[in-house]
Amino acid sequence: xxxLVAVKRVVDYNVKVRVKADNSGVDLANVKxxxxxxxxxxxxxxxxxxxxxxxxxxVVVTIGPGTAQEQLRTALAxxxxxxxxxxxxxxxxSLAVAKLxxxxxxxxxxxxxxLGKQSIDSDNNQTxxxxxxxxxxxxxxxxxxxxxxxxxxxxxxxxDGGLQTVALSLPAIVTTDLRLNEPRYASLPNIMKAKKxxxxxxxxxxLGVATSSSVKTLKVEAPAARSAGIKVKSVAELVEKLxxxxxxx
Amino acid sequence: MAILVIAEHTNAALAPATLxxxxxxxxxxxxVHLLVAGAGCGAAAEAAAKVxxxxxxxxxDNAAYANQLPENVAPLVADLGKNYSHVLAAATxxxxxxxxxVAALLDVDQISEIIAVESADTFKRPIYAGNAIATVQSSxxxxxxTVRATGFDAVAAEGGSAAIEAVSGAGDAGKSSFVGxxxxxSDRPELTAAKIVISGxxxxxxxxxxxxxxxxxxxxxxxxxxxxxAVDAGFVPNDMxxxxxxKIVAPQLYIAVGISGAIQHLAGMKDSKVIVAINKxxxxxxxxxxxxxxVADLFEAIPELEKLV
Numbered sequence: 397x398x399x400l401v402a403v404k405r406v407v408d409y410n411v412k413v414r415v416k417a418d419n420s421g422v423d424l425a426n427v428k429x430x431x432x433x434x435x436x437x438x439x440x441x442x443x444x445x446x447x448x449x450x451x452x453x454x455v456v457v458t459i460g461p462g463t464a465q466e467q468l469r470t471a472l473a474x475x476x477x478x479x480x481x482x483x484x485x486x487x488x489x490s491l492a493v494a495k496l497x498x499x500x501x502x503x504x505x506x507x508x509x510x511l512g513k514q515s516i517d518s519d520n521n522q523t524x525x526x527x528x529x530x531x532x533x534x535x536x537x538x539x540x541x542x543x544x545x546x547x548x549x550x551x552x553x554x555x556d557g558g559l560q561t562v563a564l565s566l567p568a569i570v571t572t573d574l575r576l577n578e579p580r581y582a583s584l585p586n587i588m589k590a591k592k593x594x595x596x597x598x599x600x601x602x603l604g605v606a607t608s609s610s611v612k613t614l615k616v617e618a619p620a621a622r623s624a625g626i627k628v629k630s631v632a633e634l635v636e637k638l639x640x641x642x643x644x645x
Numbered sequence: 646m647a648i649l650v651i652a653e654h655t656n657a658a659l660a661p662a663t664l665x666x667x668x669x670x671x672x673x674x675x676x677v678h679l680l681v682a683g684a685g686c687g688a689a690a691e692a693a694a695k696v697x698x699x700x701x702x703x704x705x706d707n708a709a710y711a712n713q714l715p716e717n718v719a720p721l722v723a724d725l726g727k728n729y730s731h732v733l734a735a736a737t738x739x740x741x742x743x744x745x746x747v748a749a750l751l752d753v754d755q756i757s758e759i760i761a762v763e764s765a766d767t768f769k770r771p772i773y774a775g776n777a778i779a780t781v782q783s784s785x786x787x788x789x790x791t792v793r794a795t796g797f798d799a800v801a802a803e804g805g806s807a808a809i810e811a812v813s814g815a816g817d818a819g820k821s822s823f824v825g826x827x828x829x830x831s832d833r834p835e836l837t838a839a840k841i842v843i844s845g846x847x848x849x850x851x852x853x854x855x856x857x858x859x860x861x862x863x864x865x866x867x868x869x870x871x872x873x874x875a876v877d878a879g880f881v882p883n884d885m886x887x888x889x890x891x892k893i894v895a896p897q898l899y900i901a902v903g904i905s906g907a908i909q910h911l912a913g914m915k916d917s918k919v920i921v922a923i924n925k926x927x928x929x930x931x932x933x934x935x936x937x938x939x940v941a942d943l944f945e946a947i948p949e950l951e952k953l954v
Binding site: 413513520524632 | 712714715716719742743744745746747748750752753755756757758773774775777778779780781782784821822824825826827828829837865876882883889892897898908915921927932934935936937938940946953954
């Protein structure tokens, strides 16, 4: 079966971002960008499904600026067969992204779509669920285990009290949680080979999708800083402070 | 216009996060209606009717809603939601699973994990793992929003007297089914609602050593959490994880033991009132956010702490 994987170019998870002085956003100029960590897990899962003989083709798609081709090449080096870039300079909300992905799903007709559960920049945790709704597919969010069995996929999900397993009819949407797998690294020969794999570039207009949004960001501020704490010398002093100064125990 | 809040419940009782979500709804203005969708959830609906500030409870009792499968619940919520100005759910695993599906069915954007209500259409939410706070304004016909429970003080669970009205939905969409679940058992308070949280990290060295934290927690009436490092190393189950990808907590007292304080962990606990860090590395980043830091070997400090409290 065909597997579609959506990936996103985001600020690298190790970067400590700074809010711009004019409060218009965070400063992303000259900051290291990478594939969103949850998307890496999604690519890895697709590649493992292919290695098991379940998946026959892996198509990786991203929506973003031209530079997002770097993340597509990374996915190709990890084992994806071909890539699609929906080129769009503006930052889009999840609903617009889900609509664009729906257009790609309609065209590609995958049996399984794998996304990360959330991107570490906007922290929305919406796109997979929205794509599932728009496509009319079942959804297996926050997956820690994915097993394709016939025309169904069993997904074990991380929920608040533990784990839950659901059976979904294919085609279905799966969003990955951290413990689904450990993503591999791309080897140098595979990085070289990835340069020759096909990468199509399309525009939202060509897909016939309007990307307007009803939510606008008025300002972005730094969170309130915590006042500097103190170091105590002993456990006795700590207990004394907690009891008498902070009054929390 | 009224506000629809999706109740988080276990069929028998309401989950505490519902009370925080109602508090957020009341700040937006308008009547607050609670939707209890489940199977055999009459008890939860009765508890919902008693919540202060709730003017109506909608009860959708159907076997298809038993396990909150989004394929079945989202069409119900979207159908009801059309007649409301806002549709809210707590930003729990369940709320996050269902609500974006509702938003897409209503063809509106969703706003995730708000921590403050500025007005009926303007909200604050953290982005970049809590390293920035965005103020966003929505012009959507129906504002679909998940609420971070720790951002709002819970309303009283008693005192209201709302009427219960039965509603029906389409039921089973036939796309998914519940297979089973494996819930972690714990007698301690729930992590996200506890007044005191004690978390262990990689410094605990193994799962067995968490017993030191458990016995301290029992003495303090605290919940026990963990960093991702501790979960990934298999010391404790993942529903104990505090952080950007785990649970967000804001207790009165958070004690971080053997946790270095990575950005992703801080995102889950830095709104705690008082933070205590116990770590033997005095350069650990956790000390930059800790109100009280103790540079010590946790295996000596924790038993001593247990003795003194």
